[in-house]
Amino acid sequence: MKKKITMKEIARELDVSISTVSKALNNSPEISQDTIDKVQAFAKLYNYKPNNIALSLKNKKTKNIAVIIPEIVHHFFTLIISGIEQKANELGYNVIVCLSNESFAKEVINMETMASGSIDGFLLSLSKETMAKKDFHHLREVINQGMPLVMFDRVSDEIYCDKVIIDDARASYNTVKHLIYSGCQRIALLTTPDYVSVGKLRTLGYKNALKDEGIEIDENLIVRVETVEELDAKVKALFDSQKFDAVFGVNELYAVVAMREAHSRGFLIPHEMSFVGFSDGILSKYAYPSLTTVVQHGFEMGQKAAKMLIDRLESDQNDDSYKMEVIKTSILQRESTKPV
Amino acid sequence: MKKKITMKEIARELDVSISTVSKALNNSPEISQDTIDKVQAFAKLYNYKPNNIALSLKNKKTKNIAVIIPEIVHHFFTLIISGIEQKANELGYNVIVCLSNESFAKEVINMETMASGSIDGFLLSLSKETMAKKDFHHLREVINQGMPLVMFDRVSDEIYCDKVIIDDARASYNTVKHLIYSGCQRIALLTTPDYVSVGKLRTLGYKNALKDEGIEIDENLIVRVETVEELDAKVKALFDSQKFDAVFGVNELYAVVAMREAHSRGFLIPHEMSFVGFSDGILSKYAYPSLTTVVQHGFEMGQKAAKMLIDRLESDQNDDSYKMEVIKTSILQRESTKPV
């Protein structure tokens, strides 16, 4: 077994001091070219690699960043992680992924374990439970310790830190207008409870668009779905009790499930009923008919968030102002809506 | 800003030695109860947390494991990561996720950076490029350094290490038999090129099932898809040139795309044509009609792999024998196939 070699061993073998080895490997001008060559050749031969842990201890930098997300089995989040990973790697950082599973407790534990030296900064998207509780002491704590935090997608105004978000209200507003211009009049909304910030904002955008177009808001057309389990039932109830010519889902699953229901009830899509979802994923792409969606550009969001964090890590001055980046969305027109 | 406090500072404040602080915090019997109480109270007050990096350096253990996967925007892999993360956390480990993006070079770089101290062991699923090249020197290197490696899903016989796999050949065999028993005779196969181990094995299972049932293998019914881009075209070509009553896709995407094509060509599903996919994901679940699939139990696979790695990390004896775990698959009957 070819064990890892340390500077100490190189020093012993070549009969020089450890300091000399260190300087030689770093091409210090203090060291003669002869010695430098000798040391570097030996290091190469024995495949010497500096020990990251020792470096981290000395430099007080780990070159690791943590991402805490509610769950990973979710297309949008995997896109974000891909973006984070790509940008972080490009800038010389590794990514530690932590899952909160939408649990407040796990979010807190994750932050605490990570904060004790393992990483240089946090990327965080709040768990549902944390948003419902509005307890952010763990975020304040790491910020007070001087550890940078960048929040993305599911954020809170109560915390002062860099943020990257989708302009959900505007995206939703635009989408609903799009539906209206394509000829829809009674648009049902499938959304989440209001404590989920994105659900709230998308609902807001929906209402504003209707208002601006002079269409009355009918609360019966707004369905708030808490969990996936109750989705089917609530969708069926909507179809049973209301008449409408379009469904806007705040995520692709809601829209697709509604579309299936319409399908099995014999509605013609998109002529009798149109469908739009949020966050373009494989479901939308391969649904039948394929689903028109709001593209959130998760990859870019991940890249931006990672860049913001690393910028802050590498700028020495303590900038007190916090940035907020808004990622633009776009509408991807497919088969489930009529052309405008 | 409430800075992090170290043992040194506790020692200075309480006018004892660093050793005393360390022992007091660890409830050493060498230290008087008075001192223990005093130190622990002070530590709690100032929210002392041991520095992980220092501990790692001393203990030569990081309590981090790296997962290297080809890509993360993929339901099966996210399930595996969830499983890994759950089990690793349960056992006190953190998970560093690295993406190879199906690239050999990035796989190598990831392993090299991780191997220099950041982690205690590897979990790896090979990139397509690595499988095609059959160059595994980077794996041998970390193994020779004494760092445990567990491979999962996409593995290689050439490397001696613990492995967790799906019994792809058998799963495929069972699935094809299932189709035959449900009344299908001409079963098309949508698969990957043979250098992808899972594609090869699933193809093998398909052929064996046909043989065992006395059905002749028609190579025209076997379509090898290299990239997603060419998927649509190859599926269309299949429908144009061949007649068949079932399609078996080695992943859910292939099956769903084929099903869409059948749909738009007016075939009745499942009566005129049946469909089965591999790896149960959201696509299968929410396809229309919903897709019968082989469930691979990715979460369990992740858990098993993580457990195997950590077991090896925590057993001191150098066991030379390697384990291979096979995860059972099951068939989830939905609307795209006829009942057997």
Next chain:
DNA sequence: AATTGTAGCGAAATCGATTTAGTGTTCACA
């Protein structure tokens, strides 16, 4: 010949913990 400069290298401190091997005091017992 004495001083200064410099090239080349090494000793030791440092990062933040643990751990081994002492050190000094008190008390019991012969």
Next chain:
DNA sequence: TGTGAACACTAAATCGATTTCGCTACAATT
């Protein structure tokens, strides 16, 4: 009174690197 054990604590080594400061030759300068 002296020995030994028990107790409570400290000094120092250690993990693997970097970095500051200092030292020793030897050459150049005055």
